Structure formats: structure tokens, C-alpha cells
Amino acid sequence: MITKFFYYLYHKFLKFFLPLIRIPFPRLIKGEGSILQIKYILKPNYFHPLIICSPSIIKNHLLDSLLEDFKINNIDYSVYSNVKPNPTTSLVYEGRDFFIDNKCDSIISVGGGSAIDLAKIIGLLITNSKENILEYKGLLKVKKKPVFNIAIPTTIGSGSEASVAAVITDEKNNDKFAINDPKLVPDVALLDSNLLANLPKNIIATTGMDALTHSIESLIGRASNKFITKTSLNSIKLIYNNLYNCYQNGDNESCKNMQLASYYAGVSFTRGFVGYVHALSHSLSGEFDIPHGYANAILLPVVLEYYGKSIYNKLSLVSDCLNLTEKDASKKDKTNAVITWIKELNQAMGIPKKFSLNITENEIEKLMSHSLLESNPFYPVPKVLSSEDLGNIYHLVL
Numbered sequence: 001m002i003t004k005f006f007y008y009l010y011h012k013f014l015k016f017f018l019p020l021i022r023i024p025f026p027r028l029i030k031g032e033g034s035i036l037q038i039k040y041i042l043k044p045n046y047f048h049p050l051i052i053c054s055p056s057i058i059k060n061h062l063l064d065s066l067l068e069d070f071k072i073n074n075i076d077y078s079v080y081s082n083v084k085p086n087p088t089t090s091l092v093y094e095g096r097d098f099f100i101d102n103k104c105d106s107i108i109s110v111g112g113g114s115a116i117d118l119a120k121i122i123g124l125l126i127t128n129s130k131e132n133i134l135e136y137k138g139l140l141k142v143k144k145k146p147v148f149n150i151a152i153p154t155t156i157g158s159g160s161e162a163s164v165a166a167v168i169t170d171e172k173n174n175d176k177f178a179i180n181d182p183k184l185v186p187d188v189a190l191l192d193s194n195l196l197a198n199l200p201k202n203i204i205a206t207t208g209m210d211a212l213t214h215s216i217e218s219l220i221g222r223a224s225n226k227f228i229t230k231t232s233l234n235s236i237k238l239i240y241n242n243l244y245n246c247y248q249n250g251d252n253e254s255c256k257n258m259q260l261a262s263y264y265a266g267v268s269f270t271r272g273f274v275g276y277v278h279a280l281s282h283s284l285s286g287e288f289d290i291p292h293g294y295a296n297a298i299l300l301p302v303v304l305e306y307y308g309k310s311i312y313n314k315l316s317l318v319s320d321c322l323n324l325t326e327k328d329a330s331k332k333d334k335t336n337a338v339i340t341w342i343k344e345l346n347q348a349m350g351i352p353k354k355f356s357l358n359i360t361e362n363e364i365e366k367l368m369s370h371s372l373l374e375s376n377p378f379y380p381v382p383k384v385l386s387s388e389d390l391g392n393i394y395h396l397v398l
């Protein structure tokens with residue numbers, strides 16, 4: 001009881017302290033074919049960018065037009081294309097050495113959250129003196145601005161192009177951890193919807209649900225304010241109107257709107273934080289290599305139901321914004337309407353209600369302690385939950 005009281009005090013402190021930290025916005029460049037503007041962005045200060053991406057970005061020819069443009073304009077570049085899902089600390093060191101060996105001076109990160117987060121950490125290791133990544137774990141540990149970074153999302157969920165966070169897996173204990181610092185916000189967020197053509201359906205579904213989780217967790221959190229509320233609702237409305245279309249038809253307009261929704265969600269959660277959905281899913285992904293958005297999608301409705309009355313006010317705003325119920329419906333009914341919409345959206349996109357994992361009670365204990373360590377008291381959640389609560393939630397989805 002006393003511990004919970006101190007957590008709530010800490011959340012109050014966060015609510016007042018956070019607006020005092022100046023979080024920059026990246027320079028936003030959007031539009032079909034905007035990737036070809038990079039040559040103008042680099043000039044006159046950068047001459048040899050390191051492109052950081054996964055092998056699939058190269059294989060699917062997403063960079064062909066950019067590399068051709070660099071060739072025409074005599075721009076040197078190097079490509080580090082070894083990014084993997086849920087990247088580990090050893091990849092960061094490998095990427096840093098690659099940057100130094102090739103005498104690069106800037107970064108272009110292309111991909112989902114894995115590539116952009118990895119690039120942020122490589123960039124900070126180049127300019128900061130501490131060599132061990134673990135020393136930057138937590139909040140405000142980055143002294144010097146990382147290398148100039150143009151972030152180009154090719155999925156519709158991470159919001160990493162707008163965020164202060166970079167998540168990485170410590171391979172020694174399979175623990176995902178976050179580095180949070182305003183200096184990690186990329187210098188440029190470039191949203192080119194042409195890069196979303198041929199995005200696989202399962203990636204649209206899971207990354208789209210990750211964006212929804214960012215918007216909802218920052219909206220219901222105790223650090224939320226007018227700006228976060230407005231930005232989150234904008235994002236949620238775009239997701240409501242476009243995610244299923246984007247999944248079902250893959251049309252450029254829906255995908256373009258989802259790209260913007262994901263960016264807004266990134267702007268929101270980087271100011272309002274995430275919550276237990278992310279804490280629970282990070283542990284699962286770290287331990288069992290489950291895609292981040294997939295884990296969030298399954299956990300989101302279950303955690304929202306577990307919060308009960310504490311989120312009635314905020315989810316009623318969502319319901320009103322989406323016209324899910326009559327305006328005079330009760331807050332409980334409005335909240336249930338939002339949770340039902342999320343469940344139906346998951347189902348329509350083939351996301352199950354539970355994970356199919358063979359998992360022991362000992363492993364659940366380990367997951368609980370990791371997620372408790374990540375969330376309490378750091379996330380300004382609407383209702384503080386205990387380890388027993390987190391265990392109950394795991395039992396509902398495992």
C-alpha cells in the first residue's frame with residue numbers, strides 16, 4: 001500500500017517534471033518518393049552516410065531508387081544490412097565498428113523499430129565516451145548528441161522516428177531494455193509511402209496494433225496532458241479509419257495514413273510513456289523472440305480490461321472520438337465499446353486471443369519480475385499493478 005502511494009507520488013512528479021524536458025520534434029518530410037530528397041538533406045554537412053537496415057530491405061529493392069540517386073549525384077555511402085528483429089547488444093558494437101571502419105559521418109536508418117532503434121544506439125556510441133551500452137540504460141544518460149540520423153520507417157508501428165527511446169536486447173540475460181533520452185530523437189523523420197508497397201499483411205497487422213498501443217498507453221497514462229490527448233486521439237482515429245483497409249487492400253492512401261498515425265503515436269508515447277502492455281510484451285519478446293507488435297496486440301485488450309474503472313474517462317474520449325456509442329452512453333459502456341473494437345480488429349486481422357507457448361510457472365515468474373522491474377515506478381500507468389496482477393494477466397494470455 002505504502003509502495004503504491006510512493007509510485008503515485010512519483011507519477012505526479014513525472015507529470016510536472018516531463019514538460020520541463022525539451023523533447024525535440026524531428027524535421028518531418030513526407031510524401032511519395034520523398035526518399036529522393038535525402039541528397040538535399042545531407043548537403044552541405046554530410047558526405048558519407050551509413051545506411052542501416054535489414055537484409056530484406058535490400059532484397060525487396062526498397063533502396064534501389066535512393067542508391068541510384070546517390071550514384072548519379074556522386075554521394076559516397078556504406079550499407080550495414082545486418083539488422084535482425086529484436087536486435088541485440090552485439091549488433092550495436094558490430095554496427096559501430098562498421099561505421100568507424102568505413103569513415104561514415106551520418107546515419108540513414110531504414111526499417112521498422114529494430115533498424116531505427118539500433119541506429120540510434122550506434123549513433124550514440126560513436127559520439128559518447130562510455131563504451132558499454134548498459135551504461136545508457138534508463139533515462140537521460142546520453143551526454144552528447146548522437147550522429148546525425150535520418151529515420152525512414154518502412155512499417156506502420158514503431159514510431160521510433162519520433163521517439164526518445166531505443167530498445168535493445170541484452171543477450172546475456174535475454175532482457176529487453178530501453179535507453180530514453182531526448183537526444184535520441186532522429187534529426188529527420190522521412191515518411192515515404194512508396195516504401196510500404198508490398199508490406200506483408202502480418203506486418204501491417206502487428207505494427208499497426210503497436211501504433212495503437214502507443215497511442216492508447218500514452219493517452220491513459222498519468223503523464224498525459226492536452227497535447228498528448230489530442231495527438232493520441234488523432235492517431236487512434238487514423239488507425240480506426242485506415243488500419244483494416246491497409247491490411248485488407250494495401251492501398252497507398254490507407255498505408256500513407258497509417259504511416260502518419262504511427263508517427264503521431266510516436267510523438268505521443270515519447271512524451272506520455274507507455275505502460276504495462278509494453279512492459280509485459282518486452283519480457284515475452286526478450287525471452288521467446290516474439291514480434292513486438294504481435295505481443296502488444298494480444299496483451300492490449302486484456303490489460304485494458306484489467307485496468308477497470310481507472311481508464312473509463314480516457315477510453316470514453318476514444319469512444320466519443322470514433323462515435324462507437326451514443327454520446328449519452330455510460331463511461332463503462334463506452335470503455336467496453338473501445339475494448340470490443342480492439343478485439344474485433346485483432347480477430348479480423350488474424351491475431352489470436354492468446355499466445356501458443358509451452359511455458360512453465362518458473363518462466364512466468366521470471367517474466368513477471370522483468371516486467372515489474374521495467375514498469376514500476378517508471379511508467380505513469382493509470383493504475384499501479386502488483387506482481388500478482390501481472391502474473392494474473394500472463395495467465396490470461398499464455
Ligand SMILES: [Fe+2]
Pocket residue numbers: 158210213214278292296
Ligand atoms: Fe511499441
